[in-house]
Amino acid sequence: MMSIYNWVCVYLSLHLLLLVKLSVCDTYLNSNEVEEIPKYFINQTQRSDFFDWMVKIRRKLHENPELGFEEFETSKVIRDELDKLGVNYKYPVAVTGILGYIGTGKPPFVALRADMDALPIQELVEWEHKSKVAGKMHACGHDAHVAMLLGAARILQEHRTKIHGTIVLVFQPGEEGYGGAKKMIEDGALENVEAIFGLHVNSALPVGQISGRSGPLLAGSGFFEAVIRGKGGHAAIPHHTVDPILAASNVIVSLQHIISREADPLDSQVVTVGKFQGGEAFNVIPDSVTIGGTYRALLKKSLLRLKQRIEEVITSQAAVQRCSATVDFSEGAKLYPPTTNDDNLHTFFSSVATDMLGSRNVKEAPMLTGSEDFSFYQEVVPGYFFFVGMKNETLGKTGSEHNPLFVVNEDVLPYGAALHASLAVRYLLQNEAESPTQERKKHDEL
Known part of the structure; x- marks a missing residue:
């Protein structure tokens, strides 16, 4: 049995290790060594406790899918987690949406977006956390998108005192044919925001790889x-x-x-x-x-x-x-604009992703004729949409997106969370000096 002296030594050692880790990240946030931030964040999100926490959230959402503008329980799960993290937020936005805020409340402002809704599909995958709602399924990975943005929120909140500006967390309802992004904009989601990033899981891209492109991406x-x-x-x-x-x-x-x-x-x-x-x-x-x-x-x-x-x-x-x-022409969600990535943000994204994963794991995405209502944000401010790979041959054949056999490889979660956090922090550091000197209006929620 360990003596009290030994227990104290162990406690002090662990505490010192935590302080060193926090100090390392704080140094990155305050120095020119910004290229180390993505590596630090991916290491943190791959910790077993952090990973298990995101998996638990994702599975809870998967069991209880909700269609566009019906995401009341989904929204409650998100708000409960934001409350635990101490993140300020505005709710409701566009019926069930949420806007979270981390940072100073001052410019520059950058936004990160995750969609929340499921699809009217009967799940055919037999597993412990199968959808409990007949005829509804998270068949496009939006449950994973929410878990990843919450993961980013957790790591950003841990270092909130060192964030140079304000990060807006956009939890959006109604992406699947409802034009929820447009309604979020109408309710002020992009107020003061200078740039926005969004992601989507990709079942055809290997886990550990990401892809994006400049200009037109989705139709x-x-x-x-x-x-x-x-x-x-x-x-x-x-x-x-x-x-x-x-x-x-x-x-x-x-x-x-x-x-x-x-x-x-x-x-x-x-x-x-x-x-x-x-x-x-x-x-x-x-x-x-x-x-x-x-x-x-x-x-x-x-x-x-x-x-x-x-x-x-x-x-x-x-x-x-x-x-x-x-x-x-009024059937469905009316007209979705093409998803067109900003040229400057593509250069920025490529730099951040390369620092995290290495150049060989950063691919150029092909243009696709699928559609995404993230494009509505891009009509207002510069935006960048990218894909995070989750393909794993060892899992066997799984369905693609919008398929009743669709399966999320949860190994993707740390990558999405770390990329979200890295893009936001690096963007604020890079644009702090370029932001207007006159302080913008603060959000009331901060």
């Missing part, structure tokens, strides 16, 4: 629905009818001609009709047909032109077949 997108009206009647006497099914079929083929014959092949665009409803009997020509779909482009001017041409093609082709047509 902008919109929804359309059209009702094509004709004159119904008996299938045996089609000459007494005006067939809307035939008209709709011609419309769908003509919509693809926009891409194949009007769009620049080097300017990626997509038009997809995923909805076709018309008729209920084999021998009856219906009065009307409803079609609907999405359109996507990597450039905003191309996206707007697609919208214009879709309406023109539908109405014109319907008229050729003696039908009338009305087109509605």
Whole structure:
């Protein structure tokens, strides 16, 4: 059995070790050795106690998924953790959203964003922490995004007295088709903010690697629905009818001609009709047909032109077949802009990520025609969106995003948390001298 003297020595040694670690980070936050900050943060987030804490949060959220603007319990979990960390926050924002604040309350301001909502998908993965809500699942990793931003909040709060400016934590509802980012902006999420960073897990990228790119990354997108009206009647006497099914079929083929014959092949665009409803009997020509779909482009001017041409093609082709047509673009979340990364932030991001992971683990992301409402933030302030790899061959085959077999490799959590924290701290240090000398209005919450 250890003597009291030995116990005291052990306690003092552990306490001294903690002080040394904190002192090391404080030195980085106050010196020119900023390249060491990412390495320090990744070491901290990979500690077993830190990692287990993030895993616990992520699994709790995974068991209780909530759809867009219904994330009341998700929001409560986040607020409980922020309370434990002593982080000031504003709630509610955009119904269920939260804005947390760490730092001085003075400029410069930088924001970190995590989306919170799940998808209307029935989980088919059998494991201990499977979704407890029928027909709902975190099939896109937003539970992991929240856990990583909370991880960043924890490490930033531990060193809050050394932060040169203010970090805004944006916990956003309704990313999956609801345009929650736009509503967060309307409720003041970007007040005073000079730049914003966001991330997404990537099931095709190995764990320990990250990717991003300058300029267009993800496509902008919109929804359309059209009702094509004709004159119904008996299938045996089609000459007494005006067939809307035939008209709709011609419309769908003509919509693809926009891409194949009007769009620049080097300017990626997509038009997809995923909805076709018309008729209920084999021998009856219906009065009307409803079609609907999405359109996507990597450039905003191309996206707007697609919208214009879709309406023109539908109405014109319907008229050729003696039908009338009305087109509605308000279905779903309306128009998402393309996700376009700021050139200067790309250079900055590459530097931070390389300092953390080494250049061989920092990849250039390909342009994708998926969409992200992070793009709304980028229309207001410079923003940067990137991917964090979580692929692990030893786990076997897992589903990709938006798939009932989707599985998050939780080894990704330390990387996302450390990158969030490193980007924020380094940005504030780099931009402190460049911020306006006149103090901006403080947030009331600080």
